[in-house]
Amino acid sequence: MTDIATRGTRVVATTGGRSRHNGGGPRAGTIIAFLIPFFLPFVLFYLVPIAYAIGQSFLVVRRTGGQYGTSYTTFGGFDQYVQVFQNTEFWNSIGRIGLFGIVQVPVMLFVALIMALLLDTPLLKLKAFFRIAAFMPYAVPGVIAAIMWSFLYSPQLSPVVDVLKAIGLQPDFLGPGAVLWSAANVSTWLWTGYNMLIMFSALQAIPQELYEAAKLDGASNWAIAWKIKVPIIAPSIILTTVFSIIGTLQLYGEPAVLRQISSNISSTFTPNMLAYAVASGNNYQQAAAISVVIAVVTFVLSFGFMRLTSKRAGL
Numbered sequence: 001m002t003d004i005a006t007r008g009t010r011v012v013a014t015t016g017g018r019s020r021h022n023g024g025g026p027r028a029g030t031i032i033a034f035l036i037p038f039f040l041p042f043v044l045f046y047l048v049p050i051a052y053a054i055g056q057s058f059l060v061v062r063r064t065g066g067q068y069g070t071s072y073t074t075f076g077g078f079d080q081y082v083q084v085f086q087n088t089e090f091w092n093s094i095g096r097i098g099l100f101g102i103v104q105v106p107v108m109l110f111v112a113l114i115m116a117l118l119l120d121t122p123l124l125k126l127k128a129f130f131r132i133a134a135f136m137p138y139a140v141p142g143v144i145a146a147i148m149w150s151f152l153y154s155p156q157l158s159p160v161v162d163v164l165k166a167i168g169l170q171p172d173f174l175g176p177g178a179v180l181w182s183a184a185n186v187s188t189w190l191w192t193g194y195n196m197l198i199m200f201s202a203l204q205a206i207p208q209e210l211y212e213a214a215k216l217d218g219a220s221n222w223a224i225a226w227k228i229k230v231p232i233i234a235p236s237i238i239l240t241t242v243f244s245i246i247g248t249l250q251l252y253g254e255p256a257v258l259r260q261i262s263s264n265i266s267s268t269f270t271p272n273m274l275a276y277a278v279a280s281g282n283n284y285q286q287a288a289a290i291s292v293v294i295a296v297v298t299f300v301l302s303f304g305f306m307r308l309t310s311k312r313a314g315l
Contacts, residue, residue: 050295053288053291053292054288054292056284056285056288057080057081057285057288057289057291057292058075058076058077058078058080059073059074059075059076059080059285060073060074060075060076060079060080060285061073061283061285062074073285076285080285080286080288080289081289081292081293083286083289084286084289084290084293087274089268089274090268090271090274090290090293092268093268093269093270093271093273093274094271094297096180096269096270097248097249097251097270097271099180100180100183100184100248100251101244101245101248101249103181103184104184104187104188104248105241105244105245105248107188108187108188108191108192108195108244109195109237109240109241109244111188111192111196112192112193112195112196112199112240113196113199113230113237115134115192115193115196115200116196116197116199116200116203117203117225117229117230118130119131119134119196119200119203120200120203120204120229121221121225123221131197131200134192134193134196134197135193135194135196135197136193137189137190137192137193138190138191138193138194140190142190142253142254143253143257145186145189145190145254146183146186146253146254146256146257146258147257149182149185149186149189149258150257150258150260150261152173153173153174153182153258153261153262154174154261155172155174158173161173174258174261174262174264175264176264179255179258179262179264179265182258183251183254183255183258183265186254186258187247187251187254191244191247195240195243195244198236198239198240199233199236199237199240201236202232202233202235202236203229203233206228206229206232206233210228211224211228214228234309238305238306238309238310241305241309242302242305242306245298245301245302245305246298246302249271249294249297249298249301250272250294250298251270251272252270252272252273252276255269255270255273256273271290271293271294272294274290275287275290275291275294278290
């Protein structure tokens, strides 16, 4: 009888525990209610515009009765994409942005890595001040930053230009050979601190015991930095590189602002500017095709880089 009673008590307790767990646990309706505030804007303002742009890219505008006839929109297959790849301005903008990314991204990430390593060293004082100072440019909106730098580039307004002229130099920051790098300088100033903070956060997660063991083995601070710290934070470096590739292909604000003071920046200077210029001419289908091509190129480059580097880093 005692065994039966004990077993019964265990069964009741177990059953009661399960019923309480099932009754008090999260339900599907509650989960959906919490997810709706995220997924609804995501679908409406992200997925739906993407689907609409893809749909528009397969349409063409035709006319009946010649050039001044009635226009109508119909399915055109890949006609818009064929026009994109036949557009010389598109390839010129791709060439500029490719050169921009090949030079600007490595320089920016190298500077960010050096800054993160310096902030992580115990020899540096006032770390909080330098960390905030390095991150502050990121807090400035990109358009405002481009306007600030445009004053420094302008020959009529810039004190920098006046100082360089006083020592015998003739700078032309907005000239045809320098305007691309002037825009790259603005982007570097804006985003270096952001990338530095990501790398610095990864460095802070490394156990201090690892450094102490390396010092006991006779490793110098230089060896610890390049042979221990950098390989460990490789995932963060890869992540910032992917973000930088995406940002480079979406470049718009900096050259668009500098275009107001420089005739060497056209309305088709970057792929995004080209898409905007085409859309401003009421050719929305062509602009949609350009945008889709930019999105596909961005995905292929960023995902391909991530896969390639992850395999080499053994991640």
